[in-house]
Amino acid sequence: MSAYLGDVAALARKDLRLELRARDTLPAMVLFVVATLVVFHFALPGGASDDAAYGLLWVALVFTALLGLGRSWVPEGESGALDGLVLATSDRSAIWLGKVLATLAFLGAAEIVALPAFALFFAPLDGPALAGVALASVGICAVGSLVSAMAAAARGREVLLPLLFLPLAIPLVVGGVGSSVSPEPATYLAFLGLYDAVFAILSWAAFEYVVTE
Amino acid sequence: MSAPLIRADALEKRYGTRAVLRDVSFGVEPGGVLVVTGPNGSGKTTLLRLLVGLAAPSRGSLEIAVDRRRIGFVGHESLVYRDLTALENLDLYGRLYRVGERRERIGMLLERFGLWEARRLRVSAYSRGMTQRLALCRALLHQPELVVLDEPHSALDTEGAALLDEELTTLAAAGDHTLVVATHEPGRLAALTTGRLALGVA
Numbered sequence: 001m002s003a004y005l006g007d008v009a010a011l012a013r014k015d016l017r018l019e020l021r022a023r024d025t026l027p028a029m030v031l032f033v034v035a036t037l038v039v040f041h042f043a044l045p046g047g048a049s050d051d052a053a054y055g056l057l058w059v060a061l062v063f064t065a066l067l068g069l070g071r072s073w074v075p076e077g078e079s080g081a082l083d084g085l086v087l088a089t090s091d092r093s094a095i096w097l098g099k100v101l102a103t104l105a106f107l108g109a110a111e112i113v114a115l116p117a118f119a120l121f122f123a124p125l126d127g128p129a130l131a132g133v134a135l136a137s138v139g140i141c142a143v144g145s146l147v148s149a150m151a152a153a154a155r156g157r158e159v160l161l162p163l164l165f166l167p168l169a170i171p172l173v174v175g176g177v178g179s180s181v182s183p184e185p186a187t188y189l190a191f192l193g194l195y196d197a198v199f200a201i202l203s204w205a206a207f208e209y210v211v212t213e
Numbered sequence: 214m215s216a217p218l219i220r221a222d223a224l225e226k227r228y229g230t231r232a233v234l235r236d237v238s239f240g241v242e243p244g245g246v247l248v249v250t251g252p253n254g255s256g257k258t259t260l261l262r263l264l265v266g267l268a269a270p271s272r273g274s275l276e277i278a279v280d281r282r283r284i285g286f287v288g289h290e291s292l293v294y295r296d297l298t299a300l301e302n303l304d305l306y307g308r309l310y311r312v313g314e315r316r317e318r319i320g321m322l323l324e325r326f327g328l329w330e331a332r333r334l335r336v337s338a339y340s341r342g343m344t345q346r347l348a349l350c351r352a353l354l355h356q357p358e359l360v361v362l363d364e365p366h367s368a369l370d371t372e373g374a375a376l377l378d379e380e381l382t383t384l385a386a387a388g389d390h391t392l393v394v395a396t397h398e399p400g401r402l403a404a405l406t407t408g409r410l411a412l413g414v415a
Binding site for chain 1: 265266267268269281282284286288289290291292293294295296297301305306308309310311335336344351
């Protein structure tokens with residue numbers, strides 16, 4: 001188990017190092033989410049409710065995540081490095097888990113900027129809403145890392161990734177918005193937790209079949 | 214006579230309706246050196262990808278008596294990250310392969326293949342020949358039992374090709390490594406070759 005976690009840590013660290021060098025994912029995600037919130041700020045009519053604003057926050061977060069996921073397997077595709085990892089890892093799911101952790105770090109960093117910006121432009125987020133963001137982010141990265149690996153191997157990857165990812169992200173948006181606006185957020189948080197558990201296990205088990213024939 | 218390390222029987226690989234390999238059978242003894250030759254499009258690369266487990270045969274049987282993590286592979290791509298340095302790439306692979314005395318082994322290989330001075334350069338700054346040398350370091354890092362090389366001399370200069378020949382001679386002489394090499398220059402390996410497989414366009 002510790003060897004498996006060591007592989008995961010080494011793979012996630014590699015992604016963070018590559019991003020520090022290339023800086024082609026995180027800056028794009030941060031700029032996109034802030035720009036989207038600014039546009040929404042001016043686009044929403046003056047008397048719009050906070051509920052509408054929370055909905056727009058989730059639109060911004062999902063598409064920001066999509067931006068990061070679209071680039072997440074690019075380094076592996078450049079020189080066939082994914083084949084190298086497939087040959088070298090004792091359990092190929094470590095490749096997926098490493099990618100989930102790295103993508104989660106990028107999305108979390110974008111959210112650290114986005115959430116204060118949202119509070120500035122619209123309304124502050126309470127504890128349940130923040131918990132909803134955290135749980136939904138885990139689900140987005142777990143499912144997104146699997147489907148982006150599938151899309152990366154295909155010719156029409158730019159089209160395929162949103163087609164695969166967005167339908168799977170709908171429950172996360174429902175749970176996230178519910179945890180932000182419902183008087184009983186616990187139900188939605190439990191739903192998000194269940195989604196994370198189920199889809200993380202499914203993605204973990206399915207990854208082997210995505211990267212091998 | 215020992216049991217073959219690799220046994221392929223009536224191997225076939227299709228992509229859609231197109232057969233890339235058809236009815237290929239061969240065996241390789243432990244410690245043997247199999248040289249695979251054939252014109253472009255004859256399926257050499259496909260065969261090697263089947264051997265290392267990166268592709269599955271469409272028909273026929275392929276038995277390999279080696280754990281897949283005891284295989285070293287050099288393909289047409291380097292399988293290294295362009296924005297990492299040589300040291301960082303080899304360290305990552307060394308960790309994944311659980312190489313003992315990793316730093317010493319990495320240092321020895323980088324010295325041997327003439328990359329020590331460039332060890333802290335990103336691979337994106339390497340020439341094609343240097344990248345090929347690094348790919349060889351990566352493939353040999355974990356002292357694999359089965360070494361599978363796809364046109365390993367390509368992109369190497371005279372010195373690099375001579376280093377590779379020397380390394381292959383050492384591996385073959387040690388007797389505990391089995392080599393499968395696809396090449397357009399079978400004469401380079403003539404002294405080591407224990408078997409030869411000539412592929413034709415399927």
